[in-house]
Amino acid sequence: MKRERPSLFAALLVSLLVNVLLRSQTAYWPRAGLFSAVVCAPLLAGVGWLFARSWRLAADPVYKLLFGALLVYTSVLELLRLWQLADRLYPGAVTLTSVCLLVVLPVVYLRRVSALSQTAYAVLCLLVLATVAMLASVLPRLCIVNLQTAALTQGDFLAAVRDQLTLYPEYLLPALWPEQDKRGRHTLLRLAAWALAFDVGMHLILELFYGAAMPLRIDPVHAAARCGALSIFNRLEWLQFILWVMAVTVKLALYLYALVRLLGGQNKAEDSAAGLDRFPLYPGGVWLLCAVLRKLDLDAALSLRNVLTWSFVGLTWIGGAAACLYRRLRRC
Amino acid sequence: MSVPKAKALLTVCAALLLCGCGQALSEREIVRAVFFARQQGAYSACLLLADQNAESDGVQYKTASARGDTAAQALHLAEDALPGRLYYGLLDLAALPPGCDWADAQTLGSLLYDKAQPAPELSVFVLDTADHSWAADAASLYEDMKAVEREYNLHCGLQQLFTQADGCAVPAYRADSGYDFALLAADGASVYVSGLQAQLAAALCGQTGRFFTAFAGGQAVCDTRVNVTAEDTTVQLHLRDTDFQPLGAYNEDWQALLCTELQQAFSALTTDDAADFFHLQFWHVNLWGPGSALPVPRLEILFE
Numbered sequence: 001m002k003r004e005r006p007s008l009f010a011a012l013l014v015s016l017l018v019n020v021l022l023r024s025q026t027a028y029w030p031r032a033g034l035f036s037a038v039v040c041a042p043l044l045a046g047v048g049w050l051f052a053r054s055w056r057l058a059a060d061p062v063y064k065l066l067f068g069a070l071l072v073y074t075s076v077l078e079l080l081r082l083w084q085l086a087d088r089l090y091p092g093a094v095t096l097t098s099v100c101l102l103v104v105l106p107v108v109y110l111r112r113v114s115a116l117s118q119t120a121y122a123v124l125c126l127l128v129l130a131t132v133a134m135l136a137s138v139l140p141r142l143c144i145v146n147l148q149t150a151a152l153t154q155g156d157f158l159a160a161v162r163d164q165l166t167l168y169p170e171y172l173l174p175a176l177w178p179e180q181d182k183r184g185r186h187t188l189l190r191l192a193a194w195a196l197a198f199d200v201g202m203h204l205i206l207e208l209f210y211g212a213a214m215p216l217r218i219d220p221v222h223a224a225a226r227c228g229a230l231s232i233f234n235r236l237e238w239l240q241f242i243l244w245v246m247a248v249t250v251k252l253a254l255y256l257y258a259l260v261r262l263l264g265g266q267n268k269a270e271d272s273a274a275g276l277d278r279f280p281l282y283p284g285g286v287w288l289l290c291a292v293l294r295k296l297d298l299d300a301a302l303s304l305r306n307v308l309t310w311s312f313v314g315l316t317w318i319g320g321a322a323a324c325l326y327r328r329l330r331r332c
Numbered sequence: 333m334s335v336p337k338a339k340a341l342l343t344v345c346a347a348l349l350l351c352g353c354g355q356a357l358s359e360r361e362i363v364r365a366v367f368f369a370r371q372q373g374a375y376s377a378c379l380l381l382a383d384q385n386a387e388s389d390g391v392q393y394k395t396a397s398a399r400g401d402t403a404a405q406a407l408h409l410a411e412d413a414l415p416g417r418l419y420y421g422l423l424d425l426a427a428l429p430p431g432c433d434w435a436d437a438q439t440l441g442s443l444l445y446d447k448a449q450p451a452p453e454l455s456v457f458v459l460d461t462a463d464h465s466w467a468a469d470a471a472s473l474y475e476d477m478k479a480v481e482r483e484y485n486l487h488c489g490l491q492q493l494f495t496q497a498d499g500c501a502v503p504a505y506r507a508d509s510g511y512d513f514a515l516l517a518a519d520g521a522s523v524y525v526s527g528l529q530a531q532l533a534a535a536l537c538g539q540t541g542r543f544f545t546a547f548a549g550g551q552a553v554c555d556t557r558v559n560v561t562a563e564d565t566t567v568q569l570h571l572r573d574t575d576f577q578p579l580g581a582y583n584e585d586w587q588a589l590l591c592t593e594l595q596q597a598f599s600a601l602t603t604d605d606a607a608d609f610f611h612l613q614f615w616h617v618n619l620w621g622p623g624s625a626l627p628v629p630r631l632e633i634l635f636e
Contacts, residue, residue, distance in 0.1 A: 141453070143538065145611040146495045151622045211495030227453040227491070 006117035008177065009187060010124045011254045012170045016195035017127060018247035019168060020202050021221050021240075022081055024299075026214050028160035030204040032152050037196040040164040044171055044196075045189040051313050052175035054320025057327075063319065064262045066312055067172070071255045071262075073308070074169050076289045077301055079103060082248050083290070084298060089222060089241075096294055097287070103249050104283040110253035111260075111279065120250050123243070130243050134225050138209065141227060146211030164196055167309045173254065176261045256282055361416040364393070365425040365474045366407070366447075367466065368440055369459060374399050375429070377406035378466040380474050381414070382422070393471040404443050420447055424454045425477055426490065428502065430461040431524075434516040437500055441493035453489040455481060458504035458514050473505070480511055485542040486534060499607030501537045503530075510545055520606025529597040535560055536567065536601070536610040543571070546579070548589045553577045562615045565629040569594065572636045591633050598631040 028036075055063075079100060086094040110116045174187055206220050217223060225240045259282070293301075365380040378397035396413045400406030411418055426444050428437055441456075448454055457477050464473065481487060486503055493500045497518070504512035504524060513530035515523040525533055528547050534540040535558045544555045556574035560567060576586040601610070605626070608614060612629050 141489070141491070143495070145538075145614050147614075148497075149614055149617040149622060210491070212497035213491075213494030216494070227489075 006114045008113065008117055008120070008173075008254065008257075009191070011116055011120035011250055012173065012191055013194055014120050014124050014127065014247050015170045015251040015254055016168060016191065017124075017198055018244060018251060020195075020199045021244055021247070022085060023221070024081075024085070024219055025217070026203055026206055026220055027163035028203065029148065029152065029156055029214075030200055030207055032156040032160040033164065033196075033200040033203055036157060036160040036164055037200050040161060041192040041196050042189065043165065044167070044192040045186075047167065047313060048171040048174065048188040048192075051172050051316055054316045055172075055175040056320075057323040058316055058319030060319075063316060066315075068259055068262050070305075070308060070312055071169055071259055072286070072289070074305060075252050075255050075286050076293060077298065077305060078248055078251060079286060079290050080293065080296060081298055081302075082245065083294075085219060085222070086241075088219060089237075096290055100283065100287040100290055102245060103252060104286060106246075106249045107253045107256055107283070108279060110250070111256065113257055116250070116253050116257060119253075123246050123250050127243055127247060130239055134240060135205065138224055138227055142205065142208040143211070144208070146208050148207065148212060164199070166306050167313065169255070169258075169309060172309070172313065173258050176258050178261075252286075360419040361396075361414045362419050362421075363423050365427070365470070365477075366423065366444065367427040367459065367464075367470060367473065368403055368406075368429045369464070370429040370432075371399070374401055375403045375406040376466075377403060377410045378470050379407075379410050379414070379418075380470045393474070395466050395470045397466040397470075403440050407443065407447070423448050425457070425474055426454055427457050427459045427473070427477070427505065430459045430504075431522075432458055432514075432516070433522045434499055434518045437493050437502065437516050441490060444490060445494075448490065453491060456488050456490055456493065456502055458502050458512075460505050460507055462507060476507070477505055480505065484511060484531070484534075484540060484544055486511065486540045488537075488539050492537075492539070496608065499609060501533065501539070501609050503534060503539065515601075515604075515607070515609050517604075517606035517609075520604070523604060525601070528593055529600060532569075532594060532597045533601055533609070535569070547593050548584065548586070550579065551582050551584065552579055552586050552589075554586070554590055562612065564619050565612050565616055565627050566632055567598070567610070567612070567629060568632045568634055570634050570636055574635055587635065594633055595631055598629075602629045 080096075082103065083094070083096050083099040086099060110119055171188060171192070202221065203214075206217075206224065207214050209224050210217050210220065214220065222237060222240060226237045361379075362382040362384070363379050364382055367378040367380070369376045369378075376397060376399045378395055381394050381396065383392040383394040396410045398406050398409035398413060400409050426440075426448075428440055432440070444454075455477070457480075459473075464470075480503075488501070488503050493502070499515065499517040499520075502514045502516065504514045506512050506526070510527065511530060511534075512524055512526040513533040515525070515533065517523075528543070528545050531540065531543050531545050535543065538560070541558060542556070543558050544553070546553050554574065554576055557572040559570040559572070561570065562568070574587075576590075578584075578586070602612070610629075613626055616624065616626050
């Protein structure tokens, strides 16, 4: 049965959680992250809320185009990140084209918001189950004595804050959703809190697993999943990897939905979908960009994305403030 | 061929191609163990492989070895000597060169970590000092080391080389019986211990759950399940289902003798504080905070 008002909270959450799982290296020590998360979660929620307020006032075609470009750029980075991960783990086995097809083609089924919402809930449940299964399978290798006892320095806290204040487009997307009440209460705060709690939790598990070697390990979550062995699955890495591919698909479908809302006009029906006639433009464009940018230094590109997102948010705030000021002046 | 069958066949072929399984299994060189040795400043690496073309039943092995200036070069040359594509997915044992120190262990560990995908939890041993011919001995060394693991309930994973910043502890293979234990400090000399001391060190490092060794100058054998708990710097050694077997016509208080020997071994192991091998500093810091001086650790033996 289709829900009248499908919520996209699960899709947003899955998109944020997959960032943690696909991380190529850990960023901070969990003790520092725990303290900084308390500050960063409300801060991120506040930034998203302020952006949504400004967006309603300032949204014009230039802003929409900029936001659209940011989403396309992020889609390309996500695909490249997944491909580079697959290439590191299984060298020569997976080509960029096959990753693009694997991830982008299922998006054709997720063009409608109701399908996206339901799939996102299913993927979220599977992701939680797979993470619990992975934890259960590596439990004997999580040692309390692997926790580090060195006193934390200011640099550790700064590293944690810097990483947690990465502004993903997911924090900005609720501003595009048509109805305020569809988002639920404190959506952004819940989103930021869950994402950061998961991030810190994964860092803690990785510290229990790797000990002092945690910051050095490349693809730490996947390497930990490799060590797990249950009776059904000899190694859980493939299960994890398939789920991550599904999560990235949900993420791209979410971006496509946002692009449709941005570039297709606000007056479209809520359950609108990208038309099948125009749909090939999206995978084709993304694949072409991926092929052009395949040699990109991903770490630098992800940092640049963060800077661009913050700049865009700043620009929208300025636009929103100017629009607000202009209205007040007109009323006077 | 009916249409559904053709579709099924196509799907299977596509799945195989996508999964990278297009290559026949027999063309893969399945690596089961990697041995390193150091000879006159150069490294020698030996790959023990499952021989898939052997005609007799049971698992048969073949070897490929090479020498190089560095361990990585030796391993690379050994790999090059093989015709098929190397598969490290079933690798479950690695042996470090005899007398290796912390820096060697880290270098070789990192090298294996890169190679050993997807099996980073393979077991690690330090090789004994006897001369080995790789072609003749590699298979028996592999079987022996796996037997030691089973017999003594011992496991040191590759990951354990990296979990501590100040050192690592690795069991060392010996040909006769039991095993030695290597304590490799980052800023200090490497220490190799044997006998009861080695088994106590392994238990304190969390690498074994069983003592099975001779003690009291070889007068008796002790077989017991062991578990370690720590309270600040007091280490409690829980010995369960302890069984003493005299090796001659002796009649002593074996329990007291074992306790004395364990206490001596514990004192000897904890005198050198080059690294926190037994995590005593960890528990102490958790209670009293970083920077507090570590008092002399104490061993409490509990028979249960």
